[in-house]
Amino acid sequence: MRHGLCGLFGKILxxxxxxxxxxxxxxxxxxxxxxxxxxxxxxxxxxQSASENSGETEAPEQVLKIARDFEGASFDPAAATTANDYMxxxxxxxxxxxxxxxxxxxPMLAEEWAVSEDRLAYTFKLRKGxxxxxxxxxxxxxxxxxxxERLADPELNAASNYANLGVENMAxxxxxxxxxxxxxxxxxxxxxxxxxxxxxxxxxxQKAFEDIGGQKFGVMPVGTGPFECVEGAILGERNEVIRxxxxxxxxxxxxxxxxxxxxxxxxxxxAFEAGEVDLINITDYDKLExxxxxxxxxxxxxxxxxSMLYVGNNMALEPFTDARVREAMFYAIDxxxxxxDFYLGFPNPARSILPSTSMFSIDDYWDPEYDLEKAxxxxxxxxxxNGFTTEFxxxxxxxxxxxxxxxxxxxxxxxxxxxxxxxxFGVFLDKVRAGEAPLWLLFNDTNIVPDNTLSRYTxxxxxxxxxxxxxxxxxxxxxxxxxxxxxxxxxxxxxxDAQRKLIDMKAVYTVCDSEGYNxxxxxxxxxxxxxxxxxxFDKVYITE
Amino acid sequence: MGRYIARRxxxxxxxxxxxxxxxxxxxxxxxxxxxxxxxxxxxxxxxIEMFRRQQGLDExxxxxxxxxxxxxxxxxxxxxxxxxxxxxxxxxxxxxxxVELALWGIGLASVTGVILxxxxxxxxxxxxxxxxxxxxxxxMSLPSFYIALMLLTLFAVQLRWIPVIAVExxxxxxxxxxxxxxxxxxxxxxxxxxxxxxxxxxxIMRENFxxxxxxxxxxxxxxxxxxxxxxxxxxxxxxxxxNLAGCFGGAIIIETVFSRPGIGLLLIDAVNARDYxxxxxxxxxxSIALIAVNLxxxxxxxxxxxxxxxxxxxx
Numbered sequence: 001m002r003h004g005l006c007g008l009f010g011k012i013l014x015x016x017x018x019x020x021x022x023x024x025x026x027x028x029x030x031x032x033x034x035x036x037x038x039x040x041x042x043x044x045x046x047x048q049s050a051s052e053n054s055g056e057t058e059a060p061e062q063v064l065k066i067a068r069d070f071e072g073a074s075f076d077p078a079a080a081t082t083a084n085d086y087m088x089x090x091x092x093x094x095x096x097x098x099x100x101x102x103x104x105x106x107p108m109l110a111e112e113w114a115v116s117e118d119r120l121a122y123t124f125k126l127r128k129g130x131x132x133x134x135x136x137x138x139x140x141x142x143x144x145x146x147x148x149e150r151l152a153d154p155e156l157n158a159a160s161n162y163a164n165l166g167v168e169n170m171a172x173x174x175x176x177x178x179x180x181x182x183x184x185x186x187x188x189x190x191x192x193x194x195x196x197x198x199x200x201x202x203x204x205x206q207k208a209f210e211d212i213g214g215q216k217f218g219v220m221p222v223g224t225g226p227f228e229c230v231e232g233a234i235l236g237e238r239n240e241v242i243r244x245x246x247x248x249x250x251x252x253x254x255x256x257x258x259x260x261x262x263x264x265x266x267x268x269x270x271a272f273e274a275g276e277v278d279l280i281n282i283t284d285y286d287k288l289e290x291x292x293x294x295x296x297x298x299x300x301x302x303x304x305x306x307s308m309l310y311v312g313n314n315m316a317l318e319p320f321t322d323a324r325v326r327e328a329m330f331y332a333i334d335x336x337x338x339x340x341d342f343y344l345g346f347p348n349p350a351r352s353i354l355p356s357t358s359m360f361s362i363d364d365y366w367d368p369e370y371d372l373e374k375a376x377x378x379x380x381x382x383x384x385x386n387g388f389t390t391e392f393x394x395x396x397x398x399x400x401x402x403x404x405x406x407x408x409x410x411x412x413x414x415x416x417x418x419x420x421x422x423x424x425f426g427v428f429l430d431k432v433r434a435g436e437a438p439l440w441l442l443f444n445d446t447n448i449v450p451d452n453t454l455s456r457y458t459x460x461x462x463x464x465x466x467x468x469x470x471x472x473x474x475x476x477x478x479x480x481x482x483x484x485x486x487x488x489x490x491x492x493x494x495x496x497d498a499q500r501k502l503i504d505m506k507a508v509y510t511v512c513d514s515e516g517y518n519x520x521x522x523x524x525x526x527x528x529x530x531x532x533x534x535x536x537f538d539k540v541y542i543t544e
Numbered sequence: 545m546g547r548y549i550a551r552r553x554x555x556x557x558x559x560x561x562x563x564x565x566x567x568x569x570x571x572x573x574x575x576x577x578x579x580x581x582x583x584x585x586x587x588x589x590x591x592i593e594m595f596r597r598q599q600g601l602d603e604x605x606x607x608x609x610x611x612x613x614x615x616x617x618x619x620x621x622x623x624x625x626x627x628x629x630x631x632x633x634x635x636x637x638x639x640x641x642x643v644e645l646a647l648w649g650i651g652l653a654s655v656t657g658v659i660l661x662x663x664x665x666x667x668x669x670x671x672x673x674x675x676x677x678x679x680x681x682x683x684m685s686l687p688s689f690y691i692a693l694m695l696l697t698l699f700a701v702q703l704r705w706i707p708v709i710a711v712e713x714x715x716x717x718x719x720x721x722x723x724x725x726x727x728x729x730x731x732x733x734x735x736x737x738x739x740x741x742x743x744x745x746x747x748i749m750r751e752n753f754x755x756x757x758x759x760x761x762x763x764x765x766x767x768x769x770x771x772x773x774x775x776x777x778x779x780x781x782x783x784x785x786x787n788l789a790g791c792f793g794g795a796i797i798i799e800t801v802f803s804r805p806g807i808g809l810l811l812i813d814a815v816n817a818r819d820y821x822x823x824x825x826x827x828x829x830x831s832i833a834l835i836a837v838n839l840x841x842x843x844x845x846x847x848x849x850x851x852x853x854x855x856x857x858x859x
Contacts, residue, residue: 067709074627154598155628160583163591215629234637235627236813237805238711260709262803266693270701271708426576426818433580445586452588464589 062255062542064524067262067277074218075229075239077202078151078158091252091537092133092241093202093223096124096144096181097193101531103359103448105193109139109203109224110181119188119486120171124196126179131246132205133228139203141175146206148173148183155214164447165200166192190486191449194359198448198532226252226538237261252538253526265398278521278542283399285344291519299520303529304348306355307445307514311407315507316462316469317438319390324382326506329439330368331375332414338406339512346517350510353502357513357533358450360482360495366503366510375414387415392439393431396422403511404441435463443514448532454479454498457508468507475501549839556835563831564616564824568609571815571823578625578818599625612824621825626817631825634810642806645798646791648722649729654784657734661741661780666768668746676738683735691731692801695724710802725802729795733787740783744776751775777848785841792833 074080077093096110105113110124130139148170151162162168166189174182185192195201208222219239220229226247233239238260243252260277262268269287272280282288291298313320313329320326339349348356351363379387392411394404401422411418418439423431431437446453456465458476463469478501482494502508518535520527526539579595580587587595596602600611615622621631664676683691700708710721748754749772757767796808807826814822 079628157582157595157598157626157628159591159595159598160587162594163588218628234805235629260711260803261805262709263809264800264803267696267708267801267803270696274701274704274708276708424576424816426574426578426581426816429580429585430575430577433577442585445584447586452586456588461589465587 060542060544062253064254064257064279064537064540064542065277066257066259066279067268067271068259068281069261069263069265069268074157074235075233076156076214076218076221077199077204077223078147078153078156078161079218080161080199080202091227091257091535092221092225092229093199093204094225095197095199095201095203096126097197099194099197099531103194103531105197108197109144113193115193119190120185122183122185122192122196124181124183126181127248128179130224130248132208132224133222133244134208136205136208136211136222139205139224140178141181142178143206144181144203145173145175146209147203148201150209153214161200164198164452165195188486190488190491191451194449224248226250227254227257250538253541254537257537272519272521275521278524280519282517282519285342285346288346288517288519289344295522297522299522299524299527301518301520301527301529302346303516303518303533304355304357305445305514305516305533306357306448307443308350308355309403309441309443309511309514311441311509311511312439312468313507314435314438314440314467314469315505316435316471319382319384319388320438320469320507322382323506324378325384328375328378328382328414329411329416330506330509331371331378332411332416333368333407333509333511334370334410335368335511336370337410338403342402342406343512347512347515350512353499353508353510354450354453355446355513357448358446358453359448360450360492360499362496362499365496365500368509372414379415384415387417389417389419390438391421392418392441393421393423393428393437394441395425395428397425399443400441407441432467433464435467435469437467440467450495451483454495454502455483457502470502470505470507472501472505475505549843552839552842556832556839559835560828560831561616564613564828567824567827568612568820571818571820572605574815574818576818578820581816581818582626601625612821616824616828621828622821624814624819624822626814626819626822631821634822635807635826635829638806638810641804642792642795642799642808645722645725645729645795645804645806646788648726649795650733650784650788650791652726653730653733653787654737656730657737658741658780660734661738662745662768662773664738664742665745665749666764668742673742677742680735680738683731684739686731687797688728688732689797689801692724692728692798695727696801699724710804721804725798725804728798729791736787737780737783741776741780744779745772748772748775774848778845781841781844781848785837785844789834789837792830 075092094109096108097113098106098108100106107113107127109127109130111127112125114123115121116123124144126139126141126144128138131137132139132143148165148167150156151158151165151167166185169186169189171184171186172182174184176182183192189195203224204217205222209217212220212222219233219235220231222228224247226244226249227241228244230240230242238258240256240258242256243254245251260271262271262277265284268277268280269284271277282291288300292300311333313326315321315326320329335349339345339347350356350366352361352366354361356363379385392404392408394400404420404422408418408420421431428437428440428442432440432442455461457468457470458466458479459471459473460476462471475498478494478498482491482498485491485494516533518527523543524540525543526541528536528539530536577592577596579592579599579601583591583595593602600608603611612622619632621635623630624634627634660676660680664673667673696708699705706720706723707716710725712718712721745768749768754767754772757771758764762770792807795806796812798804799806799809807830811823811826811830813819814826
């Protein structure tokens with residue numbers, strides 16, 4: 001018997017509906033578990049938000065909804081590499097120490113610390129009574145030892161934090177009692193204390209890690225911060241934290257924070273303007289201007305990051321082997337126009353090769369001059385009276401292509417025909433690391449201790465991290481002197497000397513500090529940043 | 545029919561392995577070191593080397609291929625170098641959302657397309673036909689991201705009927721999160737079904753057996769639904785199968801605009817990060833899904849037209 005199309009649809013549609021319902025039930029697990037976790041204990045551990053636990057008045061729940069455009073692959077702080085990882089991490093995790101805006105070390109999980117005379121042994125006295133989230137007990141010295149040593153685990157993708165914390169330089173980590181940690185270094189490191197004060201040294205619960213397992217820990221890690229994770233997080237999509245009621249310090253004002261990954265900028269702006277999220281991070285200056293014009297609806301908070309816009313040439317490639325050509329390139333760039341016209345005056349001009357928020361950054365040596373005639377004269381002296389053609393590489397993302405196009409046109413005015421190559425980020429890294437990019441542009445980060453940024457331009461890293469092909473023995477010596485100096489009174493001068501030498505080589509041009517703009521709904525109050533440039537969510541509250 | 549399906553399944557095995565191997569080599573031909581990408585531009589050479597060593601990326605290509613192929617043949621799609629999570633777990637996490645969107649989107653697009661196609665054919669040359677075919681031209685011409693953004697702006701931003709971020713959660717119903725993404729798929733995918741239905745019906749209606757049916761005194765609706773549609777079904781089913789197959793990897797635009805992370809977004813993120821295992825595993829999974837959809841389409845052919853069943857059984 002032949003079946004008509006109508007009969008066929010009559011058979012197929014119920015099957016489709018059944019499949020959709022089944023798939024919908026599966027897809028609903030995440031949302032159900034987030035909803036459930038917000039209101040019921042996680043497995044074995046009593047976790048409840050304050051508003052449900054208090055039994056007090058019906059004050060509206062303080063919930064901050066955050067959208068972010070990028071997320072790392074894991075919430076485990078050992079694997080953190082992105083700016084958003086660090087924005088999230090400090091409110092869940094803490095370190096032994098912290099620092100203020102003058103880079104002066106301050107206590108955090110360690111109340112006291114001492115350095116041996118030979119500056120190899122560091123003794124930390126832990127604060128007593130600090131509790132881990134989800135009932136995982138009190139912080140002990142064993143947790144500190146575990147948190148540092150585990151960075152060597154290849155399963156954690158912790159290569160960055162392993163290196164930046166200096167774990168390889170740790171000869172031993174001893175725990176003579178539950179509240180004392182003694183770290184002995186192999187070699188003196190004048191930056192060791194400040195390294196333990198950064199997010200590289202976030203402390204996690206050993207018991208929780210061993211109990212939960214590495215993969216699940218990456219979704220719901222356990223720290224000591226004013227906020228704790230709840231179940232139901234989905235990496236690359238959403239997660240949620242609630243106020244930690246047993247926090248050792250001043251409790252947060254918010255009850256909950258939700259984080260939603262929204263990679264499409266248009267969707268993020270629409271969600272923000274529709275009130276679905278309360279806080280976004282923004283790099284679109286036109287949009288920023290729009291929000292700035294509505295102060296009754298939006299608050300804007302700016303923080304200067306440790307990222308800068310770099311434009312570099314490769315002095316190992318022709319014609320940039322000639323110092324006159326490199327100098328001509330610098331004269332051809334109109335930095336003020338770029339900042340005022342393209343960036344609408346928002347960011348500050350760079351004052352050094354290092355961001356102003358890095359240690360030892362100088363601010364009295366780098367002030368590039370724009371002079372098109374000088375640029376043309378130098379090119380003519382170098383044998384290029386009619387200019388020359390070269391390649392100019394930048395990643396094909398929205399924050400790089402704009403300034404690259406502007407600089408390309410500025411260089412063209414001087415006769416430098418820079419053929420813009422906007423490529424995938426992976427391809428860009430391949431090109432610059434292979435030393436094949438005559439000109440390049442990138443927003444790049446510097447750590448608070450700028451050793452990596454200065455040493456990457458030394459001879460031993462070409463090809464590789466030394467994208468500008470700098471092979472200068474004087475500069476190498478200056479960097480080595482700065483990095484190895486242990487006398488605090490001499491370090492600043494040596495770092496300054498290295499920066500000046502790098503600036504003089506005219507291989508790396510810094511345009512501006514990169515500012516991060518966070519925009520909140522007007523109802524969000526108490527917004528502030530800590531000295532490490534992360535948001536103090538514990539001070540934030542919502543008004544209606 | 546059973547033998548036919550079994551034969552197709554056997555042929556599918558080398559097809560999937562071939563896809564796996566092709567993707568394995570192609571992804572590695574793309575410039576870009578996954579270690580450098582993962583650690584970022586400020587990573588030092590030592591950090592990058594350490595990462596490569598830890599992830600086995602410093603092993604010879606032949607060794608990496610052997611390990612990957614052995615794991616694949618045992619059902620192990622590997623581990624993401626970015627998240628360190630099993631690829632299968634990542635796929636299963638994203639799959640329900642993709643399947644949900646695909647089934648609802650293609651299901652409604654197919655029903656819409658067939659109904660409108662039949663209507664256009666019945667009213668051929670008159671204003672309903674012009675209206676429907678004109679709308680289908682618009683649906684086929686507009687890029688899906690444009691349709692998605694327009695619907696989002698209209699329903700989420702202006703009318704506030706649905707959330708901007710189309711992910712279910714507390715206070716956000718399933719219907720509201722699906723409405724705009726599904727409507728986007730319906731507008732985009734129904735056009736081809738509509739056109740195919742219309743042209744197939746028009747062609748069938750010129751056949752002699754239709755004249756015979758009319759001569760027998762059957763009314764026009766009976767001629768259309770009991771005779772014409774049955775014969776017009778094959779190309780329509782082909783188009784529906786094609787649309788469904790394309791959903792698994794092709795919904796990335798909709799997933800991005802509506803923030804509904806699915807298989808498509810998983811794949812594109814993995815390509816950008818050079819997360820080899822995820823690219824290989826997801827591509828293999830999509831190829832399996834495509835083969836399954838093609839098999840389903842062939843099976844439906846047999847349901848509609850017994851001649852195909854007989855030929856398949858005999859072949």
